[in-house]
Amino acid sequence: MSALLDHLPEFWQGLVVTLQLTVASFAGAAVVGLVITAMRVSPVGVLRGIGTAYVETFQNLPLLVLLVLAVFGLPEIGLKADLLVTAMIVIALYEAAYIAEALRSGVNAVSAGQGEAARALGLTFGQSLRHVVLPQALRTVIQPVGNIFIALTMNTSLAAAVGVVDLTAAANRVNLMEAQPIPIFVGAGLAYALIAACAGFVTGRLERRLVVVR
Amino acid sequence: MIQVKGLNKWFGDHHVLRDIDLDVARGEVVVVVGPSGSGKSTLCRCLNRLEPAGSGDILVDGVPAPVEGRELARLRADVGMVFQSFNLFQHKTVLENIVLAPMKVRGDSRAEAEASARDLLARVGIAEQAGKLPARLSGGQQQRAAIARALAMRPKVMLFDEPTSALDPEMVGEVLDVMVRLAADGMTMVVVTHEMGFARRAADRVVFMDAGQIVETGEPGAFFEAPQTDRARDFLAKVLTH
Numbered sequence: 001m002s003a004l005l006d007h008l009p010e011f012w013q014g015l016v017v018t019l020q021l022t023v024a025s026f027a028g029a030a031v032v033g034l035v036i037t038a039m040r041v042s043p044v045g046v047l048r049g050i051g052t053a054y055v056e057t058f059q060n061l062p063l064l065v066l067l068v069l070a071v072f073g074l075p076e077i078g079l080k081a082d083l084l085v086t087a088m089i090v091i092a093l094y095e096a097a098y099i100a101e102a103l104r105s106g107v108n109a110v111s112a113g114q115g116e117a118a119r120a121l122g123l124t125f126g127q128s129l130r131h132v133v134l135p136q137a138l139r140t141v142i143q144p145v146g147n148i149f150i151a152l153t154m155n156t157s158l159a160a161a162v163g164v165v166d167l168t169a170a171a172n173r174v175n176l177m178e179a180q181p182i183p184i185f186v187g188a189g190l191a192y193a194l195i196a197a198c199a200g201f202v203t204g205r206l207e208r209r210l211v212v213v214r
Numbered sequence: 215m216i217q218v219k220g221l222n223k224w225f226g227d228h229h230v231l232r233d234i235d236l237d238v239a240r241g242e243v244v245v246v247v248g249p250s251g252s253g254k255s256t257l258c259r260c261l262n263r264l265e266p267a268g269s270g271d272i273l274v275d276g277v278p279a280p281v282e283g284r285e286l287a288r289l290r291a292d293v294g295m296v297f298q299s300f301n302l303f304q305h306k307t308v309l310e311n312i313v314l315a316p317m318k319v320r321g322d323s324r325a326e327a328e329a330s331a332r333d334l335l336a337r338v339g340i341a342e343q344a345g346k347l348p349a350r351l352s353g354g355q356q357q358r359a360a361i362a363r364a365l366a367m368r369p370k371v372m373l374f375d376e377p378t379s380a381l382d383p384e385m386v387g388e389v390l391d392v393m394v395r396l397a398a399d400g401m402t403m404v405v406v407t408h409e410m411g412f413a414r415r416a417a418d419r420v421v422f423m424d425a426g427q428i429v430e431t432g433e434p435g436a437f438f439e440a441p442q443t444d445r446a447r448d449f450l451a452k453v454l455t456h
Contacts, residue, residue, distance in 0.1 A: 043282070111299075111301075113297060113299050113301035114301060114303060114304070116264055116297070116301065117295075117297060117301035117302070117303070117360075118303070118315075119264065119287070119290060120262060120264060120293075120294075120295040120297075120364075121290065121291065121314070121315035121319065121363070121364070122287050122288065122289075122290045122291025122292075122315055122319040122367060123287065123318060124284060124287045127318055127319075131314060131318065132303050132314075135305050136303075136305050139305070
């Protein structure tokens with residue numbers, strides 16, 4: 001237990017980095033995921049193709065491979081960026097594929113008549129998506145998107161493997177000094193569990209508040 | 215107002231519309247009747263290109279209807295449509311349903327849009343429902359709200375795709391009353407319906423479709439009293455016996 005308490009500043013530092021990774025990656029993933037969803041349901045074939053290719057690519061490659069490629073591969077071709085920022089972007093792009101799939105299932109759950117009515121009134125495809133279809137789709141995918149948020153939180157620990165000193169890396173470092181893996185990693189695990197529990201609480205509240213009466 | 219020339223439409227191998235020619239004059243009320251699967255709903259949905267045509271021309275107000283994009287959206291803004299399943303936006307109140315398109319498409323201010331929305335709701339008799347979500351309304355109220363929503367765009371023509379088919383019998387009348395008044399006000403209307411009473415009362419012309427073709431067309435009096443074709447006689451014998 002003292003192994004944990006003696007190193008609270010290190011753990012705190014790591015937790016802050018994990019939270020930064022989580023929040024920034026999720027925000028990025030939400031924006032990119034929304035764009036990919038719009039492409040996948042668009043009437044333009046080329047856009048649909050690009051959206052599908054994106055999802056297939058990022059869902060079928062391990063996040064660790066993408067992180068290693070970005071962190072060690074991009075500098076080889078002259079692209080250098082801050083390590084933390086690189087990790088945020090990679091995780092955002094990767095998770096965007098999952099968010100896009102969740103959102104697409106939400107769009108499919110909205111009855112076709114809603115979009116037809118919007119277009120029949122003269123709204124363009126983009127307007128009907130924005131004002132009519134997506135607001136209803138989002139309400140049906142709060143829970144799956146919450147799950148993706150939790151998975152993303154856990155996935156940020158892979159950034160430790162490419163040198164980001166997040167909560168997992170901090171725990172690892174402390175363990176190298178103290179050699180008490182059980183209290184140290186149980187402590188780190190509890191911190192992750194706390195983030196996940198908060199996410200679960202928020203999605204539950206949102207779901208009850210935004211339920212659509214049909 | 216609407217001209218259809220040589221319209222054909224296939225669903226796969228199924229030829230649902232065969233060489234349809236139809237002219238709808240300004241202010242005219244055309245009621246399309248026919249058995250299920252005769253293509254009348256598809257015809258109605260082709261008029262504002264919710265259903266893409268296979269071949270043929272559709273002109274609205276003398277202008278060929280654009281096939282896609284912003285030009286098509288502009289055309290649809292002038293062509294109101296009422297659906298069998300109402301299709302009110304479930305997440306918006308009745309008032310928000312009505313003001314959305316005038317604000318986003320016509321660029322009306324919220325104050326203007328809401329004022330005209332309240333006028334329209336009063337006209338269709340549901341002024342007190344403005345703040346409710348659609349799911350809280352009866353079917354008849356929802357359909358009247360949907361009619362108000364379409365009218366809010368000040369359309370040149372209104373399409374009705376079986377507007378009373380999803381309603382409980384006691385609510386059919388309140389929707390038909392609104393439509394009869396609209397017809398009396400001079401609105402150009404194309405109405406696909408099974409309500410023969412409405413056709414008699416409000417139609418300038420009845421179009422009878424069967425198997426994807428327009429089989430017969432005529433004034434309601436003549437059509438119902440003395441149909442010219444066997445298929446129309448058969449159809450009327452089936453629907454008018456009750």
